Amino acid sequence: MMKTILAATAAAILIVASEANAEETKRIEGVEYFSDQVWSNQLDGDPVVAFPLGCESSKCDFTVWLDHFPGMDTDTATECKDDPETSWWDCEINPTCVLWVEFGQDIMPVTDWHGHKPDNPEPMDNAIISTGYLDQPERSVWALWNGHDAFHGWDYQLLQIISLELEITNRGLCRVGLAALYHPHSKAVYAKGLLLPR
Numbered sequence: 001m002m003k004t005i006l007a008a009t010a011a012a013i014l015i016v017a018s019e020a021n022a023e024e025t026k027r028i029e030g031v032e033y034f035s036d037q038v039w040s041n042q043l044d045g046d047p048v049v050a051f052p053l054g055c056e057s058s059k060c061d062f063t064v065w066l067d068h069f070p071g072m073d074t075d076t077a078t079e080c081k082d083d084p085e086t087s088w089w090d091c092e093i094n095p096t097c098v099l100w101v102e103f104g105q106d107i108m109p110v111t112d113w114h115g116h117k118p119d120n121p122e123p124m125d126n127a128i129i130s131t132g133y134l135d136q137p138e139r140s141v142w143a144l145w146n147g148h149d150a151f152h153g154w155d156y157q158l159l160q161i162i163s164l165e166l167e168i169t170n171r172g173l174c175r176v177g178l179a180a181l182y183h184p185h186s187k188a189v190y191a192k193g194l195l196l197p198r
Contacts, residue, residue: 025053032182035163040068040097040174041119041142048099051159051182061104062151062159062182064129069176071134084182093132096164097174100127107153127151132166132174139169 023036028070047063055061071094080091081151089096102107102125109123129149132142144164151159163179 009118011180027053031056032184032186033180034182035179037175037177038066040066045087048176049103049177049180050066051180052184053182058104059158061107061153063102063104064099064113064178065097065102066097066176067096068168068172069096070172089133092133094135095168095170097168097176098131099129099164099178100126100164100175101129101151101159103151103153106155107151107157110148110151121152129161130164131167132168134168134170137170137188139167142168152186156183158183162176 010101024034032053033049034053036049038048043066047065050056050060052061062179062184067091069089071077071092077091078095078166088097089098107125108125109125111123128147129144130144132140134140142165144161144166147165149161160181160183161172161178162181163177165177167175167177169175
């Protein structure tokens with residue numbers, strides 16, 4: 001119990017330290033920490049962050065992506081067909097921001113309801129972290145509420161989203177405030193008394 005309390009305290013210290021606007025990265029006993037606030041127009045086709053930190057393309061276990069999807073008028077939305085070929089926000093009336101994670105080759109595909117499209121038996125190699133839609137005149141701000149916050153790999157890699165805020169504005173921009181922990185080998189984390197998600 002004491003180990004769990006100490007681990008929670010350490011995580012709380014990391015979260016407090018992450019409230020600055022500038023990107024922050026740390027490596028503590030092999031665990032990688034990332035924190036930043038990023039606007040969608042700053043990304044230029046790049047992910048928000050990739051793990052292990054500094055990895056590139058196919059060598060990454062996880063990449064986190066942010067994108068803006070414009071809404072559609074009510075008549076078009078009524079006729080929009082939500083099927084396995086589309087994402088559910090393709091039929092959304094309001095403009096939407098989506099934050100998702102893509103898995104590298106060493107990561108297990110998602111197989112629960114977050115990771116399957118209707119009538120498609122293949123597990124997905126990506127999953128939603130959070131979405132937010134514009135339901136206020138100027139902007140809307142959303143906390144993590146509708147997706148995954150932890151992802152596992154075949155070799156015990158673990159990505160934990162420990163803090164998140166997603167914002168969408170009426171100027172067609174998305175902002176994410178994200179803090180994440182990456183455990184390259186989570187078997188070792190159990191020995192330190194950390195609570196891991198199922």
